Amino acid sequence: MKGLFKSKPRTPAEIVRQTRDLLVYADLHWESREAKKEEKLADLNKHIRELKCILYGNSEAEPVAEACAQLTQEFFKDNTLRLLIISLPKLNLEARKDATQVVANLQRQQVHSRLIACDYLEANKDLMDILVSGYENMDIALHYGAMLRECIRHQSIARYVLESEHVKKFFDYIQLPNFDIASDASATFKELLTRHKSTVAEFLNKNFDWFFAEYNSKLLESPNYITRRQAVKLLGDILLDRANVLVMVRYVNSKDNLRILMNLLRESSKNIQLEAFHVFKVFVANQNKPADIVNILITNRDKLLRFFSDFKPDKEDEQFDQDKAEVVREIASLEPR
Template identity: 35%
Template structure:
């Protein structure tokens, strides 16, 4: 593509100006839409050469600086995001590369693109909203996951009302959209541990309500991904406040008990990895103890038959034996 760059020499400022103009001219219902799509594709490839070079041209720091400044000043990233569905497939991928490259750009200890996205947070909201759009959902998910590597952006998204849409996105009937959305949801709740700990503490009731709905889904993949995400949250020590409340909640215990009785052995295993914490918790609430004692005999019968040998996981087998012994130590139910 270097020949294209040489035949059409443009300054970074001209490139961005022309790109913005072409983006806004694309109308998919108009016969000329292909012409403007091609122009956008051409400009995006030329921008990529400025940022990364090619076989003949090396990236020039001063040109990259001019390009980035023009992108921020003209809100180019906003227009690219707003009209992303109007671009062709290759151009959408080039937009994702542009975001990723600019996000990695640093000046001293600052990330100017991160600062820009926080100030122009409509872009982040568009990326969240578009996660469920079939044509661009996967690209938006990829861009957003690059963004949330930065804690300040992760914080903005967690505390935005559109974050809760992800609990619907992961149930999208289009498998690829649902899976990609779950990847984004997972990253939002696991990368920045201190931030997530505070979020879970502040939003315990609403988060638990939403994750429990997913665990009760009729969709096997949704159920298994949800319980795995919950397991990862439970295993994160910084989430102590959340853990204390979660394992004192009888609704949660009853839900996990249902997983133990699921016909799927895999879901039984996932349920076990949560259930063991209800048993191992040193100071159990009286309501939790009452349920455990009431079901003591059933638990003993279940775990004596609960075969984990086929999973070749010696740790799980040891944990099962420990949990069984702890259950046997529970008081017997008082019978009149």
């Protein structure tokens, strides 16, 4: 009779529960050297792969909405997400990649028109503390970084990270010696400062002084070319966003900020020069320029006009030509105050 009765396929909820049990086991028995531990970890890797297949489908089938909904509901019932995040360092590389994709997908899953992941994260914001600090561990930094970017798709979670002390750490993470980790931290920093317009504007207005002091000294004046290039590009994205008009006005009223941008215009890199120009033109276009800004521009007028006479991008750009012509006209017509 053997083989006549096939075992009943497990439901998505059952797979989640079994995964949770294995995660608990891994957490409790990580220090042990018993052979059973290796067997359980291998089993855990398979379960995480199964979860990924349900959420993403595979070469043979597309994901089924009902199965995804069942999996999502069960996943956020009993702290499976917390266990998965905490256990990530114990998994092998493939399982870490699968787990990262599972967490990413779950942030988008709606059940009865609700994002269950957002509700869960709002009640467990300390998980963001773990994910941000992951940049300090080379083995898991990229996985935690990818998870973090998915979690801050939720506005309330992005606000938590921005308002926490963690945001200050990004100024250092962006300059880590490991290029891949530094780039990942930079991508997360950009996401934090561009995705949720109203939250970002509120944060920048409230934290203007310390934030831009750090931004200028650690990023715009960094000895690292890539750091400077990415920072001046992001600065332009922030200041030229309509939601940040009050921030822009404060930034372009500072002679120290103007000095930094004029130094960036003198860089040997055309890319940095062009990105700096997009911010510099806002200083010039400001119709309520403080006297010290006007005086700096007048003092440097001849140098600036000589510079702009030869300054152009490698490709024809009609908008750039118009902007440059306006900047030149404005600088040429300035009178001392």
